[in-house]
Amino acid sequence: MDYQTLLDNVAAEVAPLIGTGNVADYIPALAGVDPMSFGMAIADLDGGVHGVGQWRQAFSVQSISKVFSLAMTLSRDGQTLWKSVGREPSGNPFNSLVQLEAENGVPRNPFINAGAIVVTDHLVELAGDASGALLDFLRSETEEDTIGFDADVAASEAAHGDRNASLAHFMRSYGNLRNPVPTVLEHYFRQCSLSMSCEEVALAATFLARHGVLRDGRRLLTRSEAKQINAVMLTCGTYDAAGDFAYRVGLPAKSGVGGGILAVIPQRCTICVWSPGLDVQGNSVAGAAALDVFTTMTGWSIF
Numbered sequence: 001m002d003y004q005t006l007l008d009n010v011a012a013e014v015a016p017l018i019g020t021g022n023v024a025d026y027i028p029a030l031a032g033v034d035p036m037s038f039g040m041a042i043a044d045l046d047g048g049v050h051g052v053g054q055w056r057q058a059f060s061v062q063s064i065s066k067v068f069s070l071a072m073t074l075s076r077d078g079q080t081l082w083k084s085v086g087r088e089p090s091g092n093p094f095n096s097l098v099q100l101e102a103e104n105g106v107p108r109n110p111f112i113n114a115g116a117i118v119v120t121d122h123l124v125e126l127a128g129d130a131s132g133a134l135l136d137f138l139r140s141e142t143e144e145d146t147i148g149f150d151a152d153v154a155a156s157e158a159a160h161g162d163r164n165a166s167l168a169h170f171m172r173s174y175g176n177l178r179n180p181v182p183t184v185l186e187h188y189f190r191q192c193s194l195s196m197s198c199e200e201v202a203l204a205a206t207f208l209a210r211h212g213v214l215r216d217g218r219r220l221l222t223r224s225e226a227k228q229i230n231a232v233m234l235t236c237g238t239y240d241a242a243g244d245f246a247y248r249v250g251l252p253a254k255s256g257v258g259g260g261i262l263a264v265i266p267q268r269c270t271i272c273v274w275s276p277g278l279d280v281q282g283n284s285v286a287g288a289a290a291l292d293v294f295t296t297m298t299g300w301s302i303f
């Protein structure tokens, strides 16, 4: 497969959409990103990475980090987590509070903010320095020591994090958070502030296309756990647009409000696309379109 020609064709097709949508500004440090940015990378399972546009430029991965923290938590304890968080699409915005009271402080899934905060809480229990363990994992899997947290983004999110703090306190009042709220939020904000390129995100996630096996052949997850994460990405990874996204793209995917989207094609490759303009649900407009065009051109949806 000539990945380069494929990526060039996808980029040309979505070029008119780059710059449409709105850059996230509820975290003020994200608001200054150039809306005309676009990058896309494919990591194949032989170690090759191919890219187009700004595929080597770091961006704020935000909620894409939730895939990696979920994988790290399941790899350390594959059972306990699912008592604290569900696996159903929420049908609500990613930062919504409304379901939590009706459902006794147990979030619908690990990819809405409440669910990801629960995952981080479990990872604090299991690893101590949850965000540090996540960073170590990402650096090791990409062999890239320059990956780091963006302190300005983390501080900006903490300063404007009242909604996440509400979610966390509310869940703790139901006994569904074991650690103090400030500790959990500190790790959660830090993990969301990870700054990575499309190349690095795609490389770091290839274990999801390899049924849980890392790049060096060691196993991170059981085959079942890798299936679980891919399944939850498909059904819950693109917020309350997951149904439409599955219809258009047909791949497990996780988006972030920094404009990145990670997608997995099991046994073939991972893809990361980035363009900061978001639609109303918080998914990158050009990024979603690029994945839509990609699966249409290749026929590589999982269906």
Ligand code: DON
Binding pocket: 061, 062, 063, 064, 094, 095, 111, 112, 113, 157, 164, 192, 255, 256, 257, 258, 282
């Ligand atoms: O907590 C937040 O609102 C951001 N750090 C992440 C939001 C995001 O990317 C979408 N979340 N599911």
